[in-house]
Amino acid sequence: MAPAALVDLRCGAVDELHYPATSVLVFAGVPGAGKSTALHRFFAVGPDAEKPVRTDSGALVLDSNHTRNRLRHRLGLIPYPLWRPLVHLAHYRAIRTALRTTDGPVAIHDCATFGWSRRLIARWARAGRRELHMVLIDVPATQARHGQITRGRRVNGLAFTAHCRRWEQLMLDLGARGDGPLPEIEEPLASASVVIVDRTTLSGVSLIAFDAA
Numbered sequence: 001m002a003p004a005a006l007v008d009l010r011c012g013a014v015d016e017l018h019y020p021a022t023s024v025l026v027f028a029g030v031p032g033a034g035k036s037t038a039l040h041r042f043f044a045v046g047p048d049a050e051k052p053v054r055t056d057s058g059a060l061v062l063d064s065n066h067t068r069n070r071l072r073h074r075l076g077l078i079p080y081p082l083w084r085p086l087v088h089l090a091h092y093r094a095i096r097t098a099l100r101t102t103d104g105p106v107a108i109h110d111c112a113t114f115g116w117s118r119r120l121i122a123r124w125a126r127a128g129r130r131e132l133h134m135v136l137i138d139v140p141a142t143q144a145r146h147g148q149i150t151r152g153r154r155v156n157g158l159a160f161t162a163h164c165r166r167w168e169q170l171m172l173d174l175g176a177r178g179d180g181p182l183p184e185i186e187e188p189l190a191s192a193s194v195v196i197v198d199r200t201t202l203s204g205v206s207l208i209a210f211d212a213a
Contacts (some may be wrong), residue, residue: 002212003133003193007173009074010138010198011155014205017195018212019133023105024125025208028112029137032144032161034199035109038137039063042208052094059210060102063109064091082155092120099124105210112136113166122190131192138171139199171196 001007002018019025027035039045043055045063051069051200053061066092068080075083098106099121112118112134125132148160174194197205 003195006194006196008020008175008196010196012201015095015203016207016209017135018209019105019193020102020131020212021105021210022023022123022130023210024108024130024132025097025210026104026110026112026121026134027137028110028134029139030111030113030141030144031160032148032169033137033139034202035111035137036063036065038135038202039107039109043206052098057210058104059106060098061096061107061109062091062094064088065109067091067094083115084138095121095183096124099128099130100211106130111163111167113163113170115178121188132190133193134191134195135202136170136194136196137175137199138196143199152200 001014001016020158029035036047039061040047043053043057043059043061045053045061046057047065048069049063050064051066053066055061064087071083071087071090075086093106095106095110108121110117110121122132141160144164145160149155174196
């Protein structure tokens with residue numbers, strides 16, 4: 001499939017997803033949904049990297065965990081909640097730089113639960129004359145919480161609840177539109193395509209490639 005507009009694949013099946021060669025592809029979901037796991041599986045980007053990774057296929061992968069790993073050398077003795085804002089700031093600076101200066105496709109880790117972050121990425125993609133595409137990983141809150149525990153990076157309960165509420169509203173907003181062309185507006189997502197998947201559907205995808213015409 002070469003996604004266009006809004007495609008809801010929850011409880012569905014697709015073997016491959018194909019995107020244009022200079023796409024910006026955002027993997028989004030609440031903390032613990034499986035964004036980093038997806039980046040690792042599709043692009044062979046390990047969890048211990050400390051900077052954006054260029055894959056053999058030519059894609060540049062930006063995971064916020066890369067930034068956290070890099071800053072941990074200097075700030076690791078300080079409780080993480082105190083320097084989490086620095087991680088987010090450095091991550092978005094890296095995204096902006098990549099979309100301005102990088103050739104080829106860019107894959108990004110982002111929760112997409114904040115309107116301001118969605119607008120920033122959309123704006124930077126337009127400035128770089130790139131198509132923005134999104135894969136929204138929709139999982140129950142209990143499953144996402146288990147994912148956090150498994151990776152040993154549990155998010156504060158209040159913050160996690162807020163993420164989940166904003167995510168639910170985003171799903172409602174998209175569901176109200178139904179399948180079809182996304183309007184040319186900033187909200188809820190200014191994107192050439194949006195693919196909504198659950199964990200089962202995502203596990204059935206064997207390839208994500210940047211070779212669509």
